[in-house]
Amino acid sequence: MTDLHDVHALQSMLATYARAVDTRDWDLYRSLFTPDARIDYSSAPFGIAGPRDEVAAWLEQSLSVVPMSMHYVSNIEVELDGDSATVHAQFFNPMQFPGFADLSFCGGYYHHEMVRTPDGWRSRSLREDNLWFVNSPTPPA
Template identity: 40%
Template sequence: MTQRAELATVLDRLTVDELITEYAGAVDDGDWTAYRRLFTAEGRADYRSAGGIEGDAAQVAGWLAESLALFDMRQHLIVNRRVRFGLLDHDTGDTARVRADYLNPMRFTSDGGPAAPDLVCGGRYDFGLLRTREGWRLSEVVVHEKWRRLPERSPADLRD
């Protein structure tokens, strides 16, 4: 690879990483307009392993908006990102795959005071990306939830 190609790959890697971070921020902030803008026109997301739906970005954004309204605190931590670019004749291509683990603590809507998360889940994301005229966009997001911890029940809850 030439230095120019290596620099292009580094720049693509940084841009792809930023897109994944923007994805987490859009979900955590409930910015569904920004969420939809991260996808290609045909982009799809699959949240079925986490009890959700599979569909185009607009459908999934609507489902997320409704489902996550229960939580006033959301924090998607997306870590251990493995980025692989498609190859065309030994040059960096216009596709990428990202596999990344996630940890997601959330707190149910409350009085607004600080409190520990009520629900914590973790798993892995598989992202498919495509370079478009507007830059890198998500063509596919698949959630593989591996575990979930729900609120612990107090002894008083068990008596009822």
């Protein structure tokens, strides 16, 4: 039987993740991951993969020129296994790039490997699958 308290805590963590990115709260962002977490945004235009602090610094620099982003996270699936969980969720992200007259939009999936810590659930691994991008900042291949 699924522990609904854990499912709710994991869903709440994903909402906090979206708020941290959109409000550019990089301390909050880092706090959602284990110190040794690996984060992979390489499916997105100009994306990178690496350790938590390296990726957080890249996000901070990259998004500093983006006036607006608003992540929506939905369809969250949780597979609990004791103090570990696999979480899959869909995302939709409208954003405004500098110099673009129209909004850009992207969507795809987040794949998290979560662990229970003394401070609550944290992601030890995030892989983003950016499946589509409308009005992308990179030209089509």
